[in-house]
Amino acid sequence: MAVLLLTRSADLHETVVALCAAAGVEADVGADPSLALGSWSGADLVLVGADVAGEVTALSPPRRGGVHVVGSSVGEGVFRYAVGLGAASVVDLPEGSPWLADALADVGERASPGRVVGVVGGSGGAGATTLACALAQWHATRGPTLLVDADPLGPGVDRLLGLEGRGGVRWEGLADTVGRLGARALREGVPCEGALGVLTWSGFRRRLDVPAARRMLDAAVRGHELVVLDLARHGGPALVELVERCDDLLVVTPATVPGVAATARLVADLRCADRAGLVVRPGGLSDADAARVTGVPVVATLGEQRGLAASVDRGLGPLTRRGPLARAARDLLDAA
Template identity: 75%
Template sequence: MPVLLITRSPSVHESVIPLCAAAGIGADVCADPGLSLAAWREADLVLVGSDLAETVAALAPTRRPGVHVVGMPPDDAAFRHAVTLGADSVVGLPDGTPWLSDVLADVGERGSPGRLVGVVGGTGGAGATTLACALAQWHARRAPTLLVDGDPLGPGVDRLLGMEDVPGVRWEALAETSGRLGAGALREGVPRRDHLGVLTWSGLRRRLDVPTARRILPAAVRGHGLVVVDLARQGGADLAELADRCDDLLVVTPATVPGLAATARLVAGLGRTGRAGLVVRPGGLGDADAERVTGLPVVAAVADQRGLAAAVDRGLGPLAGRGPLARAARDLLAEAA
């Protein structure tokens, strides 16, 4: 059941049910708080009317995410009862209607959340941005995909994909907003070509605002089957935080002595080994050496790809045809599934 609405208030009922219908999701309306407990845990979202918040709180239901108290508008007592319930928020109607519409839209789109894959270069020029673009292009052939540019000093993922002139919202605009961002609003707002969306900067002076990223990434995974983040290796604490948010982390490194030495320092600084792996580029050392030096398993080896620079210059992106990048993207995403 997507939504459980617990209320006896006609005004709350008349405000919430049309929003559920607009989001294309069903709602179970329960006027008896005691009977609502049976569906409390199973519902994707629980909306407790302020008229019954005290009664529901007295029943001490199991604390869970996705509980909100709604009222017309709610009084001070509603906030006290919301604290007792462990509710995420108190929503005053009708002023909170746009916010509640976004929450309900997310429930309608949720299904299973997408995966968040981070890509970072163990050393400069390893090809992390190219791999990130290839992963996004591969997945976008079959499902909504978002490529997030997290490297202010990088070339710009939109340029590698030939999407720099596609209109849409960029990091600068998102940093000026506040509050919750709906998955659908983000998906429809970023520059997009078919199933592939990109989030990057518009100007030359760039800075990654981590608080904005904290707001954006949850909406991104709710609205896309895959989110790929091109991470900046010079990010320090910001890199470590963003890497921790990723379901999978791919560290790209050449199989050379300098490359593996630099990668080992980056990996040690991140302090992460679970759900992380090496993507090895050509060099004189073998996979066993790479694993021994860095402490990470080799999950893919990507050879040099002929015609790569020409494909990028023509606006086709790195995955213009068959080749090592296509095979690596296929195999890596199959493992991450």
Template identity: 70%
Template sequence: MSVLLITRSPIVHDSVVPLCAAAGAGVEVCAEPALSLAAWREADLVLVGDDLAAALAGLAPPRRAGVHVVGVGLSDTAFRSAVELGATSAVDLSEGASWLSEELGDVGERASPGRLVGVVGGAGGAGATTLACALAQWHARRAPTLLVDGDPLGPGLDRLLGMEDLAGVRWEALTETAGRLGARALREGVPRREHLGVLTWSGLRRALDATTARRVLPAAVRGHDLVVLDLPRHGGAARAELVDRCDDLLVVTPATVPGVAAAARLVADLGGAGRAALVLRPGGLGDADAERVTGLPIAAVVPDQRGLAASLDRGLGPLTGRGPLARAARDLLAAAA
């Protein structure tokens, strides 16, 4: 992990460098704006001292993520320079030391954010929640994975995975707080078993708000190799926020006339069909007809799995062997990679 600090100010230098050392982040200090351009693209995080922000903005470096203007007692000029640089924020170090510590803790994780896969039922009872659990269980065998419960009317993903008694942060705690959420804080805070974490509700469920979704999902993808969203069939701004952030969207529906018709209406309501694909469950309708009605390609056909209900009732999740769901999860994630 690397940090580029552009400043001549001893105050900025002495405020930032010790925090970088504490976070284990290597820091390159550059006192000449023109010379800093050589490392501008390569650094994981760029911190621009308010003393050199205007001079650097005058050089018009290419826009990139992870740029922040920092200083003590920031002036209006510093804020204008932050806008000109396309900086994510301008931070007063006299008040933002904790923010910088969290930001440094995320350095390197943000450089290669995880993939976000959304799963939604094209029709009620199609098995979208089960598939979401299967995808998360499969990927968690090898890398950090977060399963996100976006459906307040669902059964509770932690129950299906036998994780309901594990301590950790649920949606309620996140909706009651504000401010930036660190990737590491989220990853280490949610209920987790080895590589698999789950974010869901406890007790009385309530609809997720768009502001919380907008704050949590960036931290989720920074801190995990894969994030799987179990999406609600109905929703407003919060569901739209979740769907908009998906790299891939899987619509699960039975291959029946009612199921495919319902999926077609859902796809029209969701938008973002360019990232969506069908996952078909057993039914009498042909693949070509399902594709024609929905306008979506078929990503997988998943037959019934023996013993699935018993496995879910026991809190084992859907992956207990090498059945159809394991093969579907493997193939779908390989195609999404």
């Protein structure tokens, strides 16, 4: 059973069941809370009608996530019952119908959040976007993956993957929306090929703000096994927000004096040395030198890949079956 609705209100019953039907999820409606509580723990989502919220609270059901109190013109007493139930929210209908529809659309999605891997270049031209694309391509053969272009001044990850002509929502479209973003809506709305979805930009006027970044990432981790963030070096507050949410942060640097020096400054600015890993590109310095200067351990050394530019120009993306990028993607994602 997906959704448990407890209510005696015919209007509430009709409204919620219609939303469930539109979302394609099964609803079990109980008019007697004492009889319906047997399904309390097994439902993916529990909706407690404001008309029976007091009765349900008096029954002291076990605390669990995914409980919401729903009703029309709810009063202050309902909020007290919601606190007693440990409810995540009180949804006033019909105003809250769009939010509830998004929540219902997520029913049956991942029970635990997906992994978030951030990739940022320690210096300009380090190859962070190429590595981010390779990681996403590699994991997409195994499960739902979202590649997020969080660099407003970058080339556009859709172009590197040959997806620039695909229809779908871009960052500009998300910025024009408000409220909760559904995981399924995001996964099915972005340009995609197979299990790989891409969230990128549609024009040249690009700006990533914190609210949009937060809403996107909340939905992304609910709907994907892996979310790869191609991060900007100079992203302001939005960069800090996204970096804080990363399970793994990969900093790409060329093993050159200027590259490592710039990387050390970025790491110090982000205060991420304790949870970042260094991916080193060819240069005159050793891995030990790069780690010592930046204070970040080396987790991978990435050699030059022959035919990379030609593969990207042909719309195939940077990843090939064999080569440094494929090996690095496999090792980096399997390491955690």
